[in-house]
Amino acid sequence: MAKGEALGEFEYLVILAVVRLGANAYGMRVRQEIAERTGRDVTIGAVYATLERLTDKGLLAASMSDPTPERGGRAKRSFTLTRAGMEAANRARQDLVNMLDGLRFPLPGRTP
Amino acid sequence: MKPPGWAQLVLWAVAGENEAEFVMGDLHEEFLLLCADRGRSAGSRWYVRQVFRSAATLLGLRFRSGEAAHLLAAALVAVAMPLLLLDRLWSFVYSHIPLKDGLDRAPGFWAANVVCVCACAALCGSLAHSLPRAAGVALAAAVGAACALWCSTATAPVFYAGLAILAGPASSMAVFAWRRSR
Numbered sequence: 001m002a003k004g005e006a007l008g009e010f011e012y013l014v015i016l017a018v019v020r021l022g023a024n025a026y027g028m029r030v031r032q033e034i035a036e037r038t039g040r041d042v043t044i045g046a047v048y049a050t051l052e053r054l055t056d057k058g059l060l061a062a063s064m065s066d067p068t069p070e071r072g073g074r075a076k077r078s079f080t081l082t083r084a085g086m087e088a089a090n091r092a093r094q095d096l097v098n099m100l101d102g103l104r105f106p107l108p109g110r111t112p
Numbered sequence: 113m114k115p116p117g118w119a120q121l122v123l124w125a126v127a128g129e130n131e132a133e134f135v136m137g138d139l140h141e142e143f144l145l146l147c148a149d150r151g152r153s154a155g156s157r158w159y160v161r162q163v164f165r166s167a168a169t170l171l172g173l174r175f176r177s178g179e180a181a182h183l184l185a186a187a188l189v190a191v192a193m194p195l196l197l198l199d200r201l202w203s204f205v206y207s208h209i210p211l212k213d214g215l216d217r218a219p220g221f222w223a224a225n226v227v228c229v230c231a232c233a234a235l236c237g238s239l240a241h242s243l244p245r246a247a248g249v250a251l252a253a254a255v256g257a258a259c260a261l262w263c264s265t266a267t268a269p270v271f272y273a274g275l276a277i278l279a280g281p282a283s284s285m286a287v288f289a290w291r292r293s294r
Contacts, residue, residue, distance in 0.1 A: 028138035044135055045166025049173050074137030
């Protein structure tokens with residue numbers, strides 16, 4: 001695998017959020033999904049920067065919808081996983097499983 | 113119910129044309145949910161915090177798309193260069209007046225600089241064709257004026273420095289608003 005193809009931790013979280021949200025995956029929902037499930041205080045800027053990067057890599061595809069009143073009359077950009085994105089997510093999961101194999105958790109030490 | 117207008121303006125300035133529409137829509141949607149849940153002041157606080165914590169990332173995104181680099185280059189050429197040229201001209205003028213060389217500049221010289229900043233920034237603002245771009249031009253004009261002040265040969269009074277940095281963006285936005293209203 002070439003350098004830059006592997007998913008970063010936050011990229012992986014964003015991809016998983018997009019998978020979970022299905023057709024309803026857009027910036028705000030992705031931010032909320034990650035915040036609710038991980039307890040992280042994620043900013044909309046970080047989410048958009050990552051969505052943009054993943055789209056540039058060809059792992060996500062973006063589509064626009066019409067403006068709505070609850071968005072102050074602004075359009076929405078939704079994201080879906082591409083085939084390359086699915087392969088990257090599967091590979092990242094397999095990498096994680098391989099690395100976790102044989103380890104016992106929780107590791108000794110403080111947990112936050 | 114609307115989010116704080118000045119925070120929206122900051123977002124327009126940093127997010128750029130590609131992202132501003134979607135980011136603002138998303139924040140607006142969540143702002144309304146928060147207002148209904150926890151009240152307007154909590155919603156506004158959350159909105160402002162999101163804008164400021166996202167500013168650097170969104171600005172980085174704008175730089176990567178090339179848009180911010182163009183704006184910054186335009187502001188440097190259109191605002192900073194004329195100011196620097198004026199500064200050199202005033203230095204030259206002072207050096208040719210006996211007993212004036214090295215003295216503080218008269219208010220008229222500073223006023224001419226401010227007029228120049230306003231005119232250049234207004235010209236840039238009149239060329240902007242959308243609000244994100246106009247806000248970006250305003251921000252870049254402030255950066256351009258600050259750069260010119262930094263490189264100035266004379267020590268600028270604080271009042272003048274503040275005026276030069278703020279008057280440029282204000283005139284740029286004013287001209288943009290005037291053009292749009294027509």
